[in-house]
Amino acid sequence: MKTSLLKLDTRTKKRNAAEARFKAYGLTAIIIAMLALLILLTSVLGNGLSSFRQTFITLNVELVEDKLDKSGVRDLEVMSKVTTISYAPLLRDALIAELDERGIENPLSNRDLGDMISKEAAATVRNRVLANLDLVGQTITFDVLASGRIDAFFKGDVTMESAVLDSNTSPEALTIAQQLADVGVIETKFNWNFFVWPDASVQRPEAAGLGVAILGSLYMMIVVLVLALPIGVASSIYLEEFAPKNRWTDLIEVNISNLAAVPSIVYGILGLAIFINFMEFNQSSPLVGGLVLTLMTLPTIIISTRAALKSVPPSIRDAALGVGASKMQSVFHHVLPLAAPGILTGTIIGLAQALGETAPLLLIGMVAFVREYPAAYTPEAGLFGEASTALPVQVFNWTQRSDPAFVERASGAIITLLVFLLIMNAVAIYLRRRFERRW
């Protein structure tokens, strides 16, 4: 039943349909964009969350004196000559004993059984022993890393079918692992060490961590903050409050807006040519990384600082000048404190940008494999001069390795990076909401 007397002619109907179509296009575009974000995040989270959990084997290891300290004098120097090669059989024997005790069938050769334990485990035990020589001769319970394939099995990335084709593991090993897990000898639990351990070699993805990368990123952020904030604020104050309008200041302004759009890799070339080849700072040091990132974030900080300074009304300046303050005093005593929240927000966003930047760091040698935690200061290398890597570069590094377990690690590192960025942006938004003043 019709309720309206209005009859739409064909042309109007056509136009209305076009209107609806157009609107639908817009909505589709937004849905595609949101969907892309959703897929991106789920893909990274889905791949990476498992890297925060790690599979451990609990073993009662008999630290046989014959193998570890033949002389029996418990001399640290002699015992540190005993390499991990001597420790690995002890762990394997402990695993065999464990299997016998539980009555688990063992069709594997000793070598294959030993491969169920991470190569890192022997080093862990060795370090414990060297730290406390009295342990030799006793039977100690260790929680050691399972090998990468066993770990991947419990995370669902390796299956019985895929193990048949895999030279690094076998269905039999997985059956044993499953039985050990049923009795609680093998356990997959949250792994704090992922954030603490340094990178590990290609054969032991299960032992790779983000410790060095996080430290390196932290050092670089310190350098960026210490350099970029004062320089950025000082140059914005000059440009916004003091600079006369002339060709020179015009040039600076055009320059800054162009620098903001220069591809980041170009800053890497600059860093390589100036800081490493010309000034001869250490390669892959957080100092050089920090300097490059400083130059890169300066435009961001300057642009946001200038916006913050601009938003302070002229009446504040006039009032200060009216009671006898100099121009400099009016700026430093009144305008700058009022603009501080805006400046801080801009700085944090600039830092977040710098934290995620990868390309320039590749060129200044931060791709190097670094296992030593870099010290903030050493007399030889100077301030922040020791080789280091950074979070995003570590991700890149791990993607370049062939073992698929490193992809999981890379995704885990990305999640860590994103959490840091999320925190920084949340702080920035909070500061803006809390302190921003509308005039």
Added chain:
Amino acid sequence: MRRTLQSNEDLDTIMLSLTTPLLIILALAVIGFFLAKSRALQVAGGDIRGLVSLPSQHALNTVLATIVPPLAAIFLISLYVRITDGTGSWFFTLVVIGLAVTGLALSLISIKQESRARTYAERWILGLLIFASTIAIMTTVGIVFSMLFETFNFFGQYDWRDFFLSTNWSPNFRGNSDLGIIPLLWGTLYISFIALAFAVPIGLFAAIYLSEYAGPRMRSIAKPAIEVLAGIPTIVYGLFALITVGPFLRDYFASPMGFGESASSVMTAGLVMGVMLIPFVSSLSDDIINAVPQAMRDGSLGLGATKSETIRQVVVPAALPGIVGAILLAASRAIGETMIVVLGAGAAARLSLNPFEAMTTVTVKIVSQLTGDTDFASPETLVAFALGLTLFVITLGLNVFALYIVRKYREQYE
């Protein structure tokens, strides 16, 4: 410290030998602060009303006069030492400390009742501010010179005609390499084209919908969500291309349709880069569409046009220059983007039309020629600087042109 600077180790000695002079300068500044304060009071006969400037301003002036000249000297000398590689470090230390002492003494002597310490101190500060603002200029100069210098070196060893006109890229670290930029440029432009073909319609429609149709609630959710895409580091997009998009495209499109078996391809990198560019296009276009005066819309609607007709025939044409500017900025982003193509596009330099084949870009080759063991005398390494300079010139040109258009357009309606 009586020694001459000869080699690289000596730079480290300067850096280390800097610590002592810096500490001396700092100590002088602290001493100066208190000396100036007490001297100002003494000059005024204990009554600060007799002074033109406050004692603290005299103190500030003294501190700045002690610190700024030696720091400037350190800055200049360290540049000079790098260039000439040979000045006595004892001489350098002497100059620096001498400057500090002179500054301290002069500023202390000049403290009188009527001296305008505030003005003097502020002159120092202004100098520092000006110096800070020239760092932006120095960065540009540094970028241009560092690349120009090595590019000249490169063209000394390799014919520039071959570089720009050869269609073959096959570096060979034993020498005799073909280093033609054309296949790299082709890969760069192809990937950027796919990225823009994906990002521009979506970004533009999203911007139009958000500014013309969406209610405040929708706006408050969708706008930040799209902008999150801009805040995600490019390495994340790179990983996304590598582990998700690449295999997906290979298994569901390239392989069944017989286009190739490669997970890294122009399509992979292009699509992921397109996602990255959506927020650039949409937020810039959003600003520009919002800047179109409401009166123009009202006029069109008043004549009976539907909303979409108004947008298509009035708003978009009015905003077109700005939108073109936004697209150009996005294009310059796409051309300079590194991590997505390093992880998503592949490393083989190829001139092909098949979008499911792996190709490579200028940025990928800069990374691969400059990482690992590099020999800065060989053309295979130096070519990276020529590539960098080409990239810089292209993106700079696009940026300048885009900013020019955007600025010119903005003035129209203000």
